Amino acid sequence: MSNKKNQIVIVGGGAAGIALARWLGGRFGRRHNIILVDRNRTHVWKPLLHEIATGALDANLDEVSYQSHGHRWGYRFFFGAMEDIDRQAREVIIAPLLDEDGTELIARQAISYDYLVLATGSVTNDFGTPGVQEHCLFLDDRMQADRFRNRLLNHCLRVSRAMNGDIPADRYVRIAIVGGGATGVELAAELYNSASALHDYGLEVFDESRLEVTLIEAGPRILPALPERLARAARCELQELGVRVLTGTPVVEATHDAIVTGSGERIGCDLKVWAAGVKGAEFLDHIGGLECNRASQLVVRPTLQTTRDDRIFAIGDSSSCLLPGNQRPVPPRAQVAHQMAKTAYRNLGRMMAGKELMPFIYRDHGSLVSLSRFSTVGSLMGNLIGGRMAVEGRLARFIYLSLYRMHLIAIHGWLKGAALILLGHVNRITRPRIKLH
The missing domain is CATH 3.50.50.60 (FAD/NAD(P)-binding domain)
Incomplete structure (x- = not known):
């Protein structure tokens, strides 16, 4: 060299x-x-x-x-x-x-x-859809995620106050999520997990029943990267939580209080999240x-x-x-x-070192989608069994959590990575279920 x-x-x-x-x-x-x-x-x-x-x-x-x-x-x-x-x-x-x-x-x-x-x-990617940049929230970085959380908590507080008093107000937090990929699906499920915990942190009359979440996908089904059977299972899980799932529904406009679909339907919402492609x-x-x-x-x-x-x-x-x-x-x-x-x-x-460069070889290890604490679905490349292997439940959840652990080890090394993984387990027990500030 x-x-x-x-x-x-x-x-x-x-x-x-x-x-x-x-x-x-x-x-x-x-x-x-x-x-x-x-x-x-x-x-x-x-x-x-x-x-x-x-x-x-x-x-x-x-x-x-x-x-x-x-x-x-x-x-x-x-x-x-x-x-x-x-x-x-x-x-x-x-x-x-x-x-x-x-x-x-x-x-x-x-x-x-x-x-x-x-x-x-x-x-x-907003695909040039009118009103998206002005009226929708995105989840591209930490600042945008914090902004969404603050606005979500404000609307939850509004509904809680309305239910406690005689103030005439809409008693639901209405959220529209555009994009049925992993981000949109995981966000929809996580919303119900967080809402169920709010009554333990000061909003005694607020729970997940106060959410109205609509997931909108332009394609024929959600989670196109997963096998159709798993995508159907994820859709059923979301619908059981209370999510309204719309497929084959392109969005043509976003306004200050609604998402407008190609069929002309106006989906009223307090929060609009755009997660349709990158x-x-x-x-x-x-x-x-x-x-x-x-x-x-x-x-x-x-x-x-x-x-x-x-x-x-x-x-x-x-x-x-x-x-x-x-x-x-x-x-x-x-x-x-x-x-x-x-x-x-x-x-x-x-x-x-003056040596010949190597080509990139992509090894598809499959896809996993977490529906918060409710479920996890995905597919792995089962090279030992000759094809793609579908996974659900606890096994899929364990593998999903392992992805982040592998990331920690990649950036911190084995010793500190392992210590942070252990600390993460402790934090799940000692820290609040949700962050309110």
Whole structure:
């Protein structure tokens, strides 16, 4: 390997970015400069955002500080948002840092790189539907999840006060969730879990019967990634909880108090959540002259290098990777992001050593969807039995929880990861069932 000290910059500290920073820092931290750039100061595993949004999870206990994590694993953290890439100068342009009142605290900066990895994740795709940006809530990051929880609790308080007094008011909290994928389904179930706990925390007359949740899916069924039998089981479970499930129902507009469907039905609601598909962040469109697809994802080769610059990699939801022999790019899922991070880690080491790069190989381990404490359904790739294996109940719940445990071990290592898993079990017993502040 060359004695030259390279600078590797990773933009985005999601599941892929923070894992890659940890692996690179642990291996090369003394020989090379590893820098992680993110617009947030802490990392939260994105599949948990629906639990943060309902108060089932206290993100303050589960988030990871990039600053302290970087100190532990040998990389440096840079707080800021990427604005552009100067490929000729090999620099990442960081936008000015502004105070809450708009005052510029730190001017626009440039970070040089020898190798750059873009792992900026995804945002919810509104497909240009009128009114969605103005009237709907999203669950793309911690801030949005906190905003939903605060608004949810306010509406629950309104209903509770109305039931306790003579104030004329609607005595239901009406919530519409657009998108019948994993996020929408898990959020719908978790809402009932949290509502059932509120009467133990000050809202004595409020429970899950005060919820009116509608789940709206444009496709023919919910959870298209799962076998049809499991999707039907999940739908039945949701309907038993009280969720109104609409399939084959496209949404054409969102207003301040309703969701309008293609049939003309107006579904009145206090809260509207848009969880219908994902895309790359819009700032990726033609950033640095790199090739981008219609979903604002950077097009990469099987080695995960961008098509127009060998020194720039893109991984996770921000990339579009079409592998040989496939008709569609690999899906934007957490397991894909983790596997891509591992391949990028290996290929960066090989590139610095002057070796041939390895192609990304996607191994589909199946899909799991948690319906809170009520049920868990999913499918696993049963390689030992020659195909896909359906799982439900306690086994599926155990495997689902194991996914987060594996993430903890990936970013913290076995010792601290195991300690955090144990601490998580203790917290479930000692801390409140829901977070109210």
